[in-house]
Amino acid sequence: MADQAQSTATLRLTVGTLRIVHPITVPSGPVAASEVVPALQGLVNAVVAEAERGQTISCRKGCGACCRQLVPVSRSEGERLVQTIAALPAERRERLQARFAAAESRIEAAGLGDRQGRSDRELSAAYFALGLPCPFLEDESCSIHPERPLVCREYLVTSPAALCAGAAQEGVTPVAVPKVSLAARGLQDDKDDWFPLAMLMAWARRRRHTATRRAGPEWVQRFLARLSSASR
């Protein structure tokens, strides 16, 4: 990556009610979609910064209540996270893999390994009722904070943090952040394709290993086209 040619453009977007001006840099040549995920992380960060402007956010390091929710992850992000785990020191990697294996067993035992006709809302509620911490959560903080999924970046609240642990999420006031992360789903296959983050390793065992390669700017164009059609 370091010696690859890079392309930079300034994006000027209207996302929901927000006007975003954001420079984005991606590899110029053909790459897997996972290699443009850092640029998408930067774009989501810019949208979140604009959405939270002027508000008092309650989220703090050490509060991981929301990290028991179902976190939908796109295939492109999944590939990036698998690479992130593979690059960790062996001891840390093994600890993480053990936590993923335990999470997978609990999800399967609860019958939540597939949707079984449930709506997104029903699946999310059943998942949250498990009280299952994200395998990346350590001491109630995200152990991969710079690499956390796009959807994790979009979840911020202004209500007291203690409310986030309530089963029904009563009284929780999320910041109205446009869900730019939705555009990452299906970036590769044009399908709304996602899996729960806690099933990352199970997904990795089943996934196709031949990732499509496109020029970095082409991936960004596809992402923006998906964002535009999602917001219509």
Ligand code: SF4
């Ligand atoms: S990836 Fe990090 S922020 Fe997201 S749910 Fe897991 S621990 Fe929380």
